[in-house]
Amino acid sequence: MWQEDRHQRIRALLSTLQRVSTERIMADLGVSRETVRRDLLDLEALGELRRVHGGAIKPADEAPIAERAQTHVKSKIAIARAATGFVSSGQTLFIDSGTTTALLAEELAKLANLTIITNSVDVALKLRGASESAESANEVILLGGTLSERSLATIGGTTIAEIQRFRADVALLSPVGIDHRSGATNFDHAETEVARAMVNNADRVVILADYSKIGQRSRIAYCPVNRIDLLITNRKATEAVGFPTLKRKLEQVILA
Known part of the structure; x- marks a missing residue:
């Protein structure tokens, strides 16, 4: 899967779920953890998400305080x-x-x-x-x-x-x-x-x-x-x- 296609799928997941785990992205896209890590870094640099422990959230959201x-x-x-x-x-x-x-x-x-x-x-x-x-x-x-x-x-x-x-x-x-x-x-x-x-x-x-x-x-x-x-x-x-x-x-x- 091309990088832009992966990015679009990740955007769609976040739009639907507000918060998505690394494992969910790996399963949906059929890619490795390292590929997901790179994609999340790229999208975070663009301001489209914020990485949190175990996955990502929409940039306006805040992770639970325990996390x-x-x-x-x-x-x-x-x-x-x-x-x-x-x-x-x-x-x-x-x-x-x-x-x-x-x-x-x-x-x-x-x-x-x-x-x-x-x-x-x-x-x-x-x-x-x-x-x-x-x-x-x-x-x-x-x-x-x-x-x-x-x-x-x-x-x-x-x-x-x-x-x-x-x-x-x-x-x-x-x-x-x-x-x-x-x-x-x-x-x-x-x-x-x-x-x-x-x-x-x-x-x-x-x-x-x-x-x-x-x-x-x-x-x-x-x-x-x-x-x-x-x-x-x-x-x-x-x-x-x-x-x-x-x-x-x-x-x-x-x-x-």
Whole structure:
């Protein structure tokens, strides 16, 4: 089968199923795993799909959080550790939900005298009781609201209203994608509204995005590039097609 024919079949599968496994493509096209890998790389470069563990999804979609937690772990840990260098004792932080911010919570638990406001149950649990001294313990505020069906996080009008009661020094947020045109974007509407409220009520915005998110754009924009004070990503991000243009538009970029 010619390459373009394979690509058309893969596009058709994604259009029908929204998400397709490598095994399904191999069976439908009668080709090897290596051929599928090359085809998915080609189509991802064209922006027609996004590779995930075990297959591919349409570019606007987001993999389940349990699956995302297993991908690019070393890259996310490096980003989380780098982010702590931009946090100071006494600051108030907004942190949204996500696999990268969950790893960030583990690093922040080693620090002290922070007030951390989050809608993520996972982030709150990782930070709870981490400090041995009551005098230097971090204060953790878990925002109320409706529990999301997609992740262990609160969403909705109550969550937004609670965010608006606070003013944070820094919002540390992890989007589905970031590019030079739309800035930081998310897939889920309710989660996006939480992130947008955090942006609007923070003095500085730090975006945590591993290299796979660079140049990617999801459904809903919540933070334009001119509002992003710092992007922390990986050195491999420099290989992304959209990275040079994105970097020129950002105030500061750290490669972890």
